[in-house]
Amino acid sequence: METLATPAINFAAIMPETILSVFAMALLLINVFVPSEQKAYLGYLSLIGIVVTFFSIISGWNAPMSMQEAFNGSVLQDNFSLFFKGVFLVSAFLTILISDQYLKREGCNLGEIYPLILLATAGMMLMASGTDLMTIFLGLEVLSVSLYVLAGFNRDNLKSNEAGLKYFLLGAFSTGFLLYGMALTYGATGTTKIGRIAAYIAANGYVTNNVMLVVGMLLMAVGFSFKIAAAPFHMWTPDVYEGAPTPITAFMSAGPKAAGFSAFLRVFLIAVPALKADWSALIWILAVLTMTVGNIVALSQDNIKRMLAYSSIAHAGYALVGFTAANSVGTAGILFYMLSYAFMNIGAFAIIVLVGKKGEPNNNVADYAGFAAKHPVLAVCMSIFLFSLAGMPPTAGFIGKFYLFSGAIKAGYVWLAIIGVLNSAASVYYYLRVMVYMYMKAPEEDFDWLRVTPPMAASIVISVLGVLIPGAFPGYLLQLAQRAISM
């Protein structure tokens, strides 16, 4: 009797995505039966889903090669992708914790937000473990479509609608670039598998005038730059970040940015490392532009969400510094930084959610006047997040920047590192400005509307610990990051 030859389907390699998707779909069904005031339970269920997924990630760490690969080499759940998956889960977890209070306040307490976040996370995971350009694209689309909806989730709010629409239009446009780049790369090398692209280039020799490949690579860089909000492809960021519901802004700044980096890194470091001489100049310029534009424009922002949007652009620039280096220090730096950034940025956004009134009319930096006098503990937490964003020791933000810039210096890009640190010194000004208002101005409001619900408190505590512990004792996480990039 003849046996039917089926491609090896290794579900272990897509276990995290599977669990999340199953939870998401189950939640969509359950949602129908849950009354509107009890949607928070959906949030708790999705937290359970995330924790379960987290265990599946831990069990996959250092798994044998045969367990990592699936679908004929389109998916590879190696340590690299697992580390990023951890980052995504952290972002999703913290986001869900801060969502419920926001949704109730804004009066858009719809249960769909939780499955959407889970689906977006699953999409990011697929991006991180995609070793085929098509898989990466698939993950990117799952992520993007969920995010378009999430950005416009507060449907009674004009700004939120604007954010959703803007993100959709520009996102679709940039996806076009990415796809075109993938198509050209396929045309040049005859394959979409990342490993085989590298093998093709190695076998046939890379010739500088292989225009199709170079253009394909450039277009992919454009597509990824859009996702990570690198200048000059950052235009969507401030508007979308400002308009989107605050927890979703927090989510977007941490998770999808990390996802963009995971795919960006894998494609450029694995598929086209032979073209490094070409792309490192490109990334160098991108890094300088992104840091500088982000920081300079952030200096003049009054709206704190916009300010953090520009700051998030600047942070993509710092990470690109590590990318330019493309050595073990810089790349591990990116991984570590993405994780730290998730903690510090979502933590800061949690405070913004707390301080905001319905419709968030009080989102200006000046609205934080005297905040420390009324809520000293929250103000200290906010300061810790801001100092971490500014890269002050002893926070994770400092260690992350230390590694990113060390990578650049090690690779010989001393000037890039100098531009980076000067940028980071300039950024201090706008982070300090928030603290100036919180601590050094007299209160104009009594902040009596401010209520800290248990999930909110949990997210802030987790974020503070996530910033301080790796800040003082980064060894363990750095070693994980090192192991993750030995792909």
Next chain:
Amino acid sequence: MSQMPLLSIMTFTPLVGVLILLFMNKNSHGALRGVAIAASIVSFLVSLPLVAGFQNNAEFQFTEMVPWIASGPFHMTYYVGIDGISLWLVILTTFIMPIAILSTWTAVEEKVKEYMICLLLLEVGMLGAFISLDLFLFYIYWEVMLIPMYFIIGIWGGKQKIYAAIKFFIYTMAGSVLMLVALIFLYFLGLKGGFQNFNITNFYSLHIDPSVQIWLFLAFAFSFAIKVPLFPVHTWLPLAHTEAPTAGSVILAAILLKMGTYGYVRFAMQLFPDASAQFTPLIATLAVIGIIYAALVAMVQEDVKKLVAYSSVAHLGFVMLGVFALNQQGIAGGMLQMLNHGVSTGALFLIVGFIYERRHTRLISDFGGLSKQMPIFATIFMIVTFSSIGLPGTNGFVGEFLVLIGAFESGLRWYTVIAASGVILSAVYMLWMFQRVMFGELTNPKNQQLSDLNGREIVIMLPLVALIFIMGLYPNPFIEKMTPSIEKLIQQSKVRQVAYQPPPVTIQTQPMVNAPAEVK
């Protein structure tokens, strides 16, 4: 040598104080102040055995080494220890802190808890920076110091506090980030030279190409110059000093500024001897400009506190001149002058604080004839003024004299001649200020209600006054403990200049965009 980790206990005692403060009622001000003072006094007491147990040699003593971070190419250790250079600065810190905290007893009435926490955190940062022998650890402490100081100026400061606080922070930060780049670069050089960690002693023995040294030295020196502050980058200081609350000014003047000069002595000069020799004329020039310029500016100040602030710039100019003379007298004088400045300028800021608390003004024109109303105050003020001018018999004299001798003997002879006129200028502005504030008729009726110093204030000033005389009349014990370390420092900074051998490897300092040179 003692097996107790004295240095760590000393450094982290204030942190324990912070932890206790965190759980205390914010309204029981007395208890909060008590805990803060107790923590700083315990820290001081713990630091005393350091003096007693200090061996008169050039080795790092009381060292502790614990592995801290190990990842990729980086190995950081918690490596602390002191030698003759840092010993007295550590003692100065632990000595000044209780005084500074005690001085805030009535000056700060709001947010007492936060204030005490900031002061204690600041102490941790400063002590840590002085005892760190691991470059990375030093950098962490160096940066951590900024945060509490920023809040101290910004929350409890005067009218322009926010501007002052931000200027202070950004100036210092801008300097230190460049140092960070240099520090990482240096680490990779060390890695190439076969060293595996950030220990300072490794880098002392590393031969670095002079052309590379120049860049590294500039990065370090710029960062330290801001902190000292040297002439063109001093502008943050008068502002920060004037706006900071009394305790803040005292700590800023007495200890924080010493970070800069200490940085030169411990790091910039010893790590990059060739470059520092090359830049000596420049630094001496800036130091001399600082001495003369600051003295002239001080002369025309209407605000007593600002006058004292500018006098700091002048004093620190002497320190820099002495240190860069690179001979026994010069460096000993410079080191001693650091301590003197800590004691006398700290005391001056306290004195300004006393009258400000009473009259809520610091303008010289608002005073006059105070000596009749406040005799004890007048006496103490006079002693401190003399010390600041450097009258023989007070500590200021010994330091300045040694600096001038040392610098005159070295290649900086003509700089010394000009700098010496700064001594006269300092007498002019200090005595003139003293005369206008203390002598003459008591014209302003508001000054007639002034009360003399109370018991607490006298207790604060007494140790400082005592030190002024002890260090002025019998400075030997202080110099004795420094001497071996200074000797070593001079060796360290000179030998390589003479017998320099080109290193086996060269490093490309300015890589092209397209063709990066891997350092490793």
